[in-house]
Amino acid sequence: xxxxxxxxxxxxxxxxxxxxxxxxxxxxxxxxxxxxxxxxxxxxxxxxxxxxxxxxxxxxxxxxxxxxxxxxxxxxxxxxxxxxxxxxxxxxxxxxxxxxxxxxxxxxxxxxxxxxxxxxxxxxxxxxxxxxxxxxxxxxxxxxxxxxxxxxxxxxxxxxxxxxxxxxxxxxxxxxxxxx
Numbered sequence: 001x002x003x004x005x006x007x008x009x010x011x012x013x014x015x016x017x018x019x020x021x022x023x024x025x026x027x028x029x030x031x032x033x034x035x036x037x038x039x040x041x042x043x044x045x046x047x048x049x050x051x052x053x054x055x056x057x058x059x060x061x062x063x064x065x066x067x068x069x070x071x072x073x074x075x076x077x078x079x080x081x082x083x084x085x086x087x088x089x090x091x092x093x094x095x096x097x098x099x100x101x102x103x104x105x106x107x108x109x110x111x112x113x114x115x116x117x118x119x120x121x122x123x124x125x126x127x128x129x130x131x132x133x134x135x136x137x138x139x140x141x142x143x144x145x146x147x148x149x150x151x152x153x154x155x156x157x158x159x160x161x162x163x164x165x166x167x168x169x170x171x172x173x174x175x176x177x178x179x180x
Contacts, residue, residue, distance in 0.1 A: 002132030056081020
């Protein structure tokens, strides 16, 4: 049973990030021999990435969909690291990708998908209230929500909620950051 972290927390991540959603959909349950190898391929890849701190892989979170779809949210330092892993001939991914492509030409019993999102620095915000470690907070660690991180906007921008408005119309300005 996961340990609940009482209180309000936000992820301890303040840089750019790549969010990579990858998954599979079982189209024909009875053709286990077609979809089981696809389902089993991800574990060795995640193990391999977790053991290599230089890979750029930050971590992953399983997000199971009912019945047919398995989804894994992966967090990466940058797109180059993700692409380097995907193309590396000496890693688990490329042989699994080739095997899936070969098998899927004759059979549509399993589908796969991925979506890649490049998130710039200060382009994300998180909140976890009375939750076990989850998602980016699980991967990057968490910090308590303080006055400086009280609102979604302050977590997203890093600007205090009570900052003076920018007279140029560009949003709030933190007095310390502007030297006021």
